[in-house]
Amino acid sequence: MQNSSEIITSRQNQYVSLAASLLDRKRRRSEGLFRFDGVKLYCEAILRGVRPEFLLVDAAQADAVDAKARSLYGFGLDAASCRILQLSHDLFGKISDENAPEGMICVAKYIDKFHKIATINSSTEELNALADPAAGKILLCESLRDPGNVGTVIRTAYAFGIDWLVLSNDCADLYNPKTLRGAMGTLFSQKILLVDDLAAAVQLLQSKGRKIYAAALDEQARQLGSFAFGKGDCAVIGNEGHGLSEQVIRACCENVYIPMAGDAESLNASVAAAVLMWEMCRS
Numbered sequence: 315m316q317n318s319s320e321i322i323t324s325r326q327n328q329y330v331s332l333a334a335s336l337l338d339r340k341r342r343r344s345e346g347l348f349r350f351d352g353v354k355l356y357c358e359a360i361l362r363g364v365r366p367e368f369l370l371v372d373a374a375q376a377d378a379v380d381a382k383a384r385s386l387y388g389f390g391l392d393a394a395s396c397r398i399l400q401l402s403h404d405l406f407g408k409i410s411d412e413n414a415p416e417g418m419i420c421v422a423k424y425i426d427k428f429h430k431i432a433t434i435n436s437s438t439e440e441l442n443a444l445a446d447p448a449a450g451k452i453l454l455c456e457s458l459r460d461p462g463n464v465g466t467v468i469r470t471a472y473a474f475g476i477d478w479l480v481l482s483n484d485c486a487d488l489y490n491p492k493t494l495r496g497a498m499g500t501l502f503s504q505k506i507l508l509v510d511d512l513a514a515a516v517q518l519l520q521s522k523g524r525k526i527y528a529a530a531l532d533e534q535a536r537q538l539g540s541f542a543f544g545k546g547d548c549a550v551i552g553n554e555g556h557g558l559s560e561q562v563i564r565a566c567c568e569n570v571y572i573p574m575a576g577d578a579e580s581l582n583a584s585v586a587a588a589v590l591m592w593e594m595c596r597s
Contacts, residue, residue, distance in 0.1 A: 321373045323402045325409070330401065333370055333421050334409045339487050346424050348489035352416045353379055357387040358499025359420060360394065366420040368397040372406040375417030382416075394420075411491045429488060429506045440507055441480075441515055445522030447546030450477025452519075453591055454526065454550035456512050456562055458583055461486035463554060465496020466584035472500035474591045479504060482512040513561040516550065520567060524548055528566035529586060530558050535569035538589065543597035549590040554583045 322330060335341045336349040347367065350359065359366065369391060371379055380390040391398055407415060430440055443449060453476050458464050464486040471479050485508075486493055494501055509515045516526050525547045527536075543549075550566060552558030563569065572581060572589050581589070 321400050321402055323405055325405060327399075329368055329370065329397075329399055329421075330405065330409060333419055336421065337411060337491065339490070342487070342489050347421055348424065348494075349411075349419055349421050349491070350494045351410060351412050351419050351491065353382050353386070353418060355494060355499055356394070356418055356420050357383055357389070359422065359502050360389065361387065362499070362502035364422050364425060364502045366394045366396050366422045368399065368421055369394055370406070370409075370419040370421075371398060371400050372403055372415065372417035373400040374403040376400060379417045391418075424489070425502065430508070438518060441509070441518050442522070444478055444480070444507070445519050445524060447524065451475065451591075451594055452478045452480055452524075452548045453587060453594070454480040454512060454516065454548060455485060455552075455587065456482045456550060456558055457553040457556075458485045458551070460554055460583070461490040461492035462496045463582065463584040464488070464490075465493040465498075465501070467551075467587045468493070468497040468504050468506070469500045470584070470588045470591060472497075472504045474588075474595050476591055476594075477505060479506045480512070480515060481506060481508050483508045483510050512550070513559070513565045516562060516565040519548065520565070525567045526550055526565075527568050527570045528552075528558055528563045529571070529590060530563050530569045531571045532569055535571045538570050538572050538593055543594045547594065547597075549594060551583060551587045551590060 325331065333349055336347055342348050384390045444452060453471055455467060468479065488501060488506065520526055523546065525544065527549045529549060529551045550558065550562060572586060
């Protein structure tokens with residue numbers, strides 16, 4: 315463990331400055347790095363093979379942080395095998411993104427092993443691979459802007475055994491701290507493909523034999539539960555406020571809706587996604 319004995323008090327320190335800047339999406343993308351705060355996410359990252367570039371630890375909580383990790387997961391901060399820097403309590407509080415800071419911040423590289431980007435017009439290799447039903451279950455999402463919803467969808471997809479999430483690239487950033495907290499560590503393992511044209515992605519997948527159902531209500535929409543999803547069938551969920559775009563709806567084979575009691579108009583996007591995923595898995 316490369317543990318710095320010096321307690322850093324200046325925000326101008328290169329590691330402190332970098333970690334603080336990673337709360338900004340543009341900086342994350344330019345650096346190819348992201349940060350996540352807290353003991354549980356650190357431990358989940360280590361378990362799932364994500365190795366931090368460096369750790370920042372509140373000097374006043376360093377022993378407690380190490381003890382908590384060992385108590386919960388059986389290993390401590392030395393499992394990261396990276397540089398560990400101790401910050402003064404005041405400085406740590408200023409750069410923490412948590413309401414009740416646990417005393418550690420991890421910085422790691424983007425997870426290229428699981429999170430990929432496909433440009434439909436120039437490269438369809440990844441989507442062609444997913445078009446085969448043998449590639450497993452897929453949920454598609456269009457324009458989910460709330461990072462908490464995206465994190466919850468990731469967590470639910472992983473729990474239900476959804477093999478791939480296909481997201482339009484205007485969804486909330488995967489490495490937004492709120493996405494990371496919502497995913498509860500599953501972001502480190504869930505396979506995700508970002509696409510620049512979701513309607514084109516739907517058309518390509520269907521041209522190879524998959525059926526993709528749009529979560530959208532119209533007179534011809536089929537009630538969820540009145541039919542069984544077949545092998546290779548997928549569903550696509552839309553934006554929290556506006557639902558799916560007309561382009562994506564037209565690209566899908568059929569519309570489906572989730573029956574609701576009373577005069578309820580809609581479900582939260584992540585809840586609707588969970589219902590659809592459950593139905594896909596149950597079938």
